[in-house]
Amino acid sequence: MKLEEKLQILRKKNGYSQEQLADKLGIARQTISKWENGQAIPELNGLIALSKLYGIAIDRIVKDDDECNLPIYKGAEIDINEMISFLIYAKKNTYPINGNKVASSRTKSHDYSYSENGYKYLDTYLGGEKxxxxxxxxxxxxxxxxxNYAGRITGDFFDNDFLKEALLSVSADAPYRGPKIFVKGDYHYHCKVEGEFVWFQGYEEIFYLKxxxxxCYFHGGVIS
Known part of the structure; x- marks a missing residue:
């Protein structure tokens, strides 16, 4: 596999556009384009930055042998942007609208599932107020x-319909729970996330007045 092919596969596998990757590395988008077109080769600093960002050794990026190439090929068939598009659609068509509810997979669990084009989504949880x-x-x-997620109701004025409205506003740039901020009347929803889609942790909260x-706390990422 040529270096430019590896760079393109690794970028897509980790869910970055050329613009997003360039922003992460602090370089111009045109530089990423030249790397992936074979018009330029990353300098050492660039290779180090890519190694840290993707969590793989530099050898796996630059060496042209099966031992290094196979782990990169593995999972390359997964298009993360396509996965995110499916995930957003699945989220919006399950719990927030009480749609696609399925039989419990665990004793007294609440389960929602959605499938399309080879993808399957499952949301399963236990409990109520906690x-x-x-x-x-x-x-x-x-x-x-x-x-994974875990949460609790901490006040008397909790409105589950408001939470569901917030979750319906989930977006592709933050495909976890709801948006950064969602407001309706006296209710305020906030969501904070650290990391990227491939590895993240976050926290959401709702305020009634003050x-x-x-x-709710949540964390997760891509698995293989």
Whole structure:
């Protein structure tokens, strides 16, 4: 596999556009384009930055042998941007609208599932006012992404319909729970995330006026 092919596969496998990767590395988008077109080769500093960002050794990026190439090929069939598009659609068509509810996979669990074009999504949780659960995505029956979450209601004025409205506003740039901020009347939803889609952790909370009435922690990433 040529270096330019590896660079393109690694970028797409980790869910970055050329613009996003350039921003992460602090370089021009045109530089990324030249790398992937074979018109230029990353200097040492660039290779070090890519190695840290993708979590792989520089040898696996630059060497042209099967031992280094096979781990990069593995999972390259997964298009993360396509996965995110599916995930967003699945989220919006399950719990927030009480749609696609399925039989419990665990004793007294609440389960929602959605499938399309080889992808399958499952959201399963236990509890009510205090809850814990997980969301996962499979592609061709292979698990490729998962997120665990746990939360609780902490105030008297919690409105589950408001939470569902916030979750319906989930976007492709933050495909985890809801948006950074969602406001309706006296209710305020906030969501903070650290990391990227491939490895992240976050926290969401709801306020009624100035009182915090709900909180939830979540974390997850791409799995293989």
């Amino acid at each position: 809850f814990s659960g997980s969301e996962a995505v499979w592609y061709l029956d292979k698990p490729i992404w998962s997120m 009182e915090k009435i709900y909180e």
